Amino acid sequence: MKVYSRTSFPLPVEQLNAMVEWLSGFTENKGSGVTRLLYSEEWLEAQEALKRKMEEGGLDTYYDDTGNLFGRLEGTIDADSTVLTGSHIDSVVNGGKYDGAYGIIASFLAVEHLYRKYGRPSKTIEVVSLCEEEGSRFPLTFWGSGNITGVYKDKDITHIADKSGVSLKEAMNKAGFGRGIHRLPYRENIEAFIELHIEQGSVLEKSCNSLGVVTHIVGQRRYTVSIKGKSNHAGTTPMQDRHDAMTTAAELITYITAKVQKADPHLVATVGKLDATPNVPNVIAEEVSFTLDIRHYDEGMLEKVCAEIFQHFEVVSQEKKVNISFSQWTDVKPVEMDAFLQEKAIGVSTRQQLSFQKMLSGAGHDAQLFGTHCPTSLIFVPSVNGVSHSPEEYTKAEDLTQGVQMLTELLYEMAYDKGGEEK
Structure with missing residues (x-):
């Protein structure tokens, strides 16, 4: 039976795997996991490489003054409000290649495909590579999404330093941010945020489901x-x-x-x-x-x-x-994901004949901060053996691909006119 999908995204597994491997190459410790800490040389190289990739895919790119990277596809009818999708670019020390990175790659591939097939959307879509989520270098977390949502709007960072004594402000300035060169990070025009992420647990694998639609993220x-x-x-x-x-x-x-x-x-x-x-x-x-x-x-x-x-x-x-x-x-704080977006994600999964379940997220995610700022959806794909924050982190190519296909359809429903003409 043919799976229903208006977007018909024949994503080659090789292309997705190649992008995951490509992005994992921007790491401090070559050959043993991924170490890509906020404002490090490897972090900046990864952001710049993603920026070029987005531009090659037809997106208009820009940074905000925190270092969040955006690839923008401006809407033809509603250019002001934005459907934002993506995840974080930083890693833990000696972590895996999928955590955060998969969500960025999936968002880029989905938006690139939609642009090539349907042209510009009715409503603006932006892919975001958030500068930090993990808290691995400095004693704070969600620095990227926290600046976009205003959580860190008045945060005094003068005394925040890494274990080597390098201050957050010094590291940010050295990477070219925090100087007022780029636009301010705080946003009030985000209509919805969608984050696709590996589960980092074993719930989906044990239940043999392809997708997890998150209802709540733990505090x-x-x-x-x-x-x-x-x-x-x-x-x-x-x-x-x-x-x-x-x-x-x-x-x-x-x-x-x-x-x-x-x-x-x-x-x-x-x-x-x-x-x-x-x-x-x-x-x-x-x-x-x-x-x-x-x-x-x-x-x-x-x-x-x-x-x-x-x-x-x-x-x-x-x-x-x-x-x-x-x-x-x-x-x-614990955050409940948007009920309407949950139902849209479930609807897409059902039409695409992808098995799914509603679930809690025991891990913190950028969706947690966006969830108090705008309607937000967090969607999981399975993690093999529930392993994450480790070089052994792995998700099957089939599950990665299905996640991208589901995200593509969801973004189409949210940002393109129904029955939009192919490009």
């Missing part, structure tokens, strides 16, 4: 917890006389894990990074800091559990005779 809070003790000799200091930051950190991390497991099956917490001073084998640690990432789809649950965790920290601080402090650097 996410990130903290840096610091324990200040006293450095001393490892052999001559009795256990009862120690002010050991390391053992205190271990106790806190164990407590967090047990607390979250008991609280709610949808609640997750991760301690992903730990630093110790002086970090030598025969000296009691004087200072230890670790990150805490905690997520849930209900803001009330997040508030309750975080409050209980930090109340416990105060008790431990007095018992262990160490100083425990924490600072929050991410507070992203």
